[in-house]
Amino acid sequence: MTGGGRRTGRGPAAGSERDACLAAIARAASADAGGVPVDLLGDYLWLLAEAAVTGRRPRRAELDAVGVLGRRAAEQGVSAGRAVRLYLSAARRLWQQLPQLTSSTDSEVVRASAEAVLHVVDSAVATLAEGYAVARRELVRREETLRRELVDDLLRGDSDLGGLVERAEPFGLDLARVHQVALAAPRRRLPDTDAAISALEGVIFDRLGDRDVLVATKEGLLVVIAPADAVAPDRGVRGRESSGDLGRLMHAELDRLPRGGPWQVAVGRPHPGLYGIARSYEEAREALMTAQRLNADTPVIDARDLLVYRVLLRDQPAIVDLVQAALSPLRHARGGAQPLLDTLDAYFAAGGVATDAARRLHVSVRTVTYRLDRIRTLSGYDPNDPRDRFTLQTAVYGARALDWPRQPLPGPAS
Structure with missing residues (x-):
């Protein structure tokens, strides 16, 4: 006709x-x-x-x-x-x-x-x-199915490269670029993810463009794959680049939704190529799980900031031994080990300045110095000695990763 x-x-x-x-x-x-x-x-x-x-x-x-x-x-x-x-x-x-x-x-x-x-x-x-x-x-239903299958294969990282390049092309995804993956986890279950996806797509496409960006869901999480050079990096402590705009952009938009909040967003490091997407996804997923394990309520998590915990948790018997040796004597303090652990954490975060640590803890400087003395007496490690400081700080990281003393240490050492 x-x-x-x-x-x-x-x-x-x-x-x-x-x-x-x-x-x-x-x-x-x-x-x-x-x-x-x-x-x-x-x-x-x-x-x-x-x-x-x-x-x-x-x-x-x-x-x-x-x-x-x-x-x-x-x-x-x-x-x-x-x-x-x-x-x-x-x-x-x-x-x-x-x-x-x-x-x-x-x-x-x-x-x-x-x-x-x-x-x-x-x-x-x-x-x-x-x-x-x-x-x-x-067409939309077909595209959603194809996009979901593409995202699954990209995040898994074990599919045929040539086939993925061909399948990614209609979605405007250039697999030769450097990408990073961000995951958003709702604290309360979403009855329908369409609204969250639409909200994210609207703001991310407006900021980054609709080329080379994918928004989808996987295992109850919202997933964003974006080119790293399209996201302006944020200069954090000592000029180090952090996750930048992508995590904050996602969290700000999701926080406006009537359901699902409070949200927690984890952003993996940028990596090149097809397998870089899978690697960034694994980093973001592990960062999200680690933050939840640490009971951290940080709204936007940079996987880079949790690398030390990945190292610690890969050799759990060793970190259990360290916590047992360096920190378990603190349980004998009046009030238990937790106040002393909090003091060490704040003291190290303040660069070893008692005044700043007291401000972070909302206590007096005298209380901080008293607790530091108790730590030295009970554990035998001096927080002001450079040789002991590294041991204590690593042990504090390990205690947080193991959720000690709220949870008993794993294994016979507990």
Whole structure:
């Protein structure tokens, strides 16, 4: 079916003159709609012409054919607005080319023809839009499935490289670039993740563009894969780059949602290539799990900041021995070990300045110095001795990773 197709014995003119007239109208309407293919008109012009002359209304099968054209428009990537404009422009231009109407002095004839034409336009455009909507829903569902499968394979990192490159191309993902992965975990279960995904897509695409960015879900987490060079790095302590805008951007948007909060976002380090995506994902996932294990309520977690815990937890027997040797004597202090551990943590974070540590703990400087003395007496390690400080600080990290003293130490050493 084409906009200038031939149907012998039908239409306002006959033969080649009629065909040429309809073909010219189809081409003009296509230009009006920004170059939409004329074959999306199908037999629509014939239906209009016949309605204008005879008053005949379209049959169900003819309207079903228009619905098929609406589906085809969606599959070809033609916008709904341009498809509708094609049909409206064709109707307007055809009306102007009907000599028996433009020269008629009988208002009743013109009115009847106009009513018949408008009925065809109304029915055809509605059917076109319905077919378009059905196809778009199917395309979206298909795209969501393909995107989910692509994200799963990218994060797993063990799929065929050539096949992944081909599958990633329609999503605008350049696997040669350096990417980083961010994960967002809701504290309360989301009944529907569509709203969260839509919110993230809106703000991230607006900031980073929709090329080379993927937003999806995996195992109850929201996943964002983004090019590292599109995210402005943040200069943290001592000028070191942190996770930058991506984590804060995600958290700020998710925090506005009525459900799911409070959110916690973990961002993996940037890595190049296909396997860099899987590596960044593993870092983000491990950072999220470690933060939850440490009962850390930090809203945005940089995997870089938790590397020391990865080292510690990979040799758990050794860190258990260290905590047992360096910190377990603190349990004999009045009030238990926890206040002394908190003091060590604040003291080291303050660079060994008791005044700053007291401010962090909301206690007096005298309380801090007293606790440091108790630590030295009970453990035999001096927090002010550079040789002992590293041992104590590593032991404090290990205690946090093991959630000690709230939880007993694993193994026979507990």
